[in-house]
Amino acid sequence: MRRDLTCDHVHRWRGRNGVTLTEVLVAMVVLGVGLVSVLRALSTCMRTASIIGGESVAEEAAASMLAEIRENPQLLLSGDSGVLEGRRSDFQWQREILETGEPGVLAVRVTIRWTSQGVPRDYSLATLVEMPRY
Numbered sequence: 001m002r003r004d005l006t007c008d009h010v011h012r013w014r015g016r017n018g019v020t021l022t023e024v025l026v027a028m029v030v031l032g033v034g035l036v037s038v039l040r041a042l043s044t045c046m047r048t049a050s051i052i053g054g055e056s057v058a059e060e061a062a063a064s065m066l067a068e069i070r071e072n073p074q075l076l077l078s079g080d081s082g083v084l085e086g087r088r089s090d091f092q093w094q095r096e097i098l099e100t101g102e103p104g105v106l107a108v109r110v111t112i113r114w115t116s117q118g119v120p121r122d123y124s125l126a127t128l129v130e131m132p133r134y
Helices: 002-013 021-071 073-077
Strands: 081-083 092-099 105-116 119-130
Touching: 021 073, 021 092, 021 105, 021 119, 073 119
Parallel strands: none
Antiparallel strands: 081 092, 092 105, 105 119
């Protein structure tokens, strides 16, 4: 009688020792889809980080230039465009001076232009500057 139980038990579990080819293929498809999704997400994150990095450099440079001009308005007499020093060479700046209608007050706008992943980008920042009276 014990022999029958053992044979019956072995017979029921025969074929359950491993996985079927179908199960392996389904698992591979699921893993493949998941891996592709993760790689796409990483690629998007890298692109976004690159764009944000460029915008951060442009914002910092424009704010710094305007702060220098507010401290020393005589800088307005120097050049009105150039390449950012100490940065990548594709960051270029341009300064515009506009009349405000108020005597001794000028509007100054600094625009930073660069290319990120083949797409031209720009960032502008403006302020009012009071010219010293002599």
